[in-house]
Amino acid sequence: MNIQRIISSPFVRAVQTIERLSKKIELEIEIDKRLSERRLSSEDLPDWLEKLKVTYDDFDLKLPGGESSREAAARIRQTVDDVLLNDNTDTVIIVTHGNILSLLINQFDNHFGFDQWRKMSNPDVYLLTYPNENYHIERMWKEEYNV
Ligand SMILES: O=C(O)[C@H](O)COP(=O)(O)O
Numbered sequence: 001m002n003i004q005r006i007i008s009s010p011f012v013r014a015v016q017t018i019e020r021l022s023k024k025i026e027l028e029i030e031i032d033k034r035l036s037e038r039r040l041s042s043e044d045l046p047d048w049l050e051k052l053k054v055t056y057d058d059f060d061l062k063l064p065g066g067e068s069s070r071e072a073a074a075r076i077r078q079t080v081d082d083v084l085l086n087d088n089t090d091t092v093i094i095v096t097h098g099n100i101l102s103l104l105i106n107q108f109d110n111h112f113g114f115d116q117w118r119k120m121s122n123p124d125v126y127l128l129t130y131p132n133e134n135y136h137i138e139r140m141w142k143e144e145y146n147v
Contacts, residue, residue, distance in 0.1 A: 001091050002090055002091055003025060003027065003091050003092070003093055004027075004088075004089045004090060004091060004092060005027070005030060005083075005089060005092045005093070006018055006021070006022050006027050006028070006029050006030065006092075006093045006095070007029075007030045007031075007032050007035065007079065007083070007092060007093070007094050007095070008029050008030070008031060008032070008035060008094075008095035008096075009031075009032070009033075009035035009036050009037065009095060009096050009097060010031045010032075010033055010035075010036060011036060011037060011097065014035070014095045014096065014097065015029060015031075015095075017095055017123055018093065018095045021093075029095075032079050034075040034076060034078055034079045035076060035079055035094065035095065035096040035097075035100070036097070036100075037096075037097035037098075037099060037100055038066075038067055038069070038072035038097070038099045038100040038103065039065070039066050039067050039072075040052060040055070040063060040066045040067075040099075041063035041064055041065050041066040042064060042065025042066065043063070043064050043065060045063070051063060052099070052114070053114045055068070055069045056069065056106075056113040056114040056117070057113075057114075059073070069103050072099075072100050072103050073100075073103040073104060073106065073107060076096060076100050076101075076103065076104045077104060077107060079094065080094065080104065080128065084130045098117060098120055098122065098124075099117065101120075101124075101126070102116060102117035102120065105126065105137055107135075108128070108135045108136070108137045109137060121141055121143070121145075121146055123141070124139070124141045125139070125140040125141040126138065126139055126140060126141075127139075127140050
């Protein structure tokens with residue numbers, strides 16, 4: 001696989017996830033703020049899980065100081081589309097976070113929601129391809145990789 005770029009969320013845990021591979025294949029990590037985790041709210045939410053669940057049913061729900069699912073999905077999609085529409089790149093690694101990744105996947109597979117987000121592993125790996133201008137997403141991570 002000819003990896004040409006690594007683009008990551010600026011969050012430390014995202015950069016640390018890909019650092020070793022970046023060194024191994026001698027490819028710099030490009031930082032893209034649009035890959036940051038979705039901000040659910042600026043307030044402390046003791047019932048955050050319940051609130052998060054509702055955001056998968058109502059994509060326009062916006063909690064105080066937070067982003068709606070639609071807004072978060074749109075910003076990660078911009079990064080992905082920038083990559084896909086660039087004819088000079090073949091394979092690109094995008095490093096992001098669970099909630100916003102699930103919102104991206106939901107755009108290609110509308111059955112992917114709260115329950116699927118809960119079942120994601122950490123880390124998890126998905127392959128997005130764009131043959132003949134059709135999006136196809138496939139999970140590459142295998143449960144046996146979990147330690
Ligand atoms: O949505 C999530 O699962 C949390 O933000 C943790 O995700 P991360 O570890 O992928 O950042």
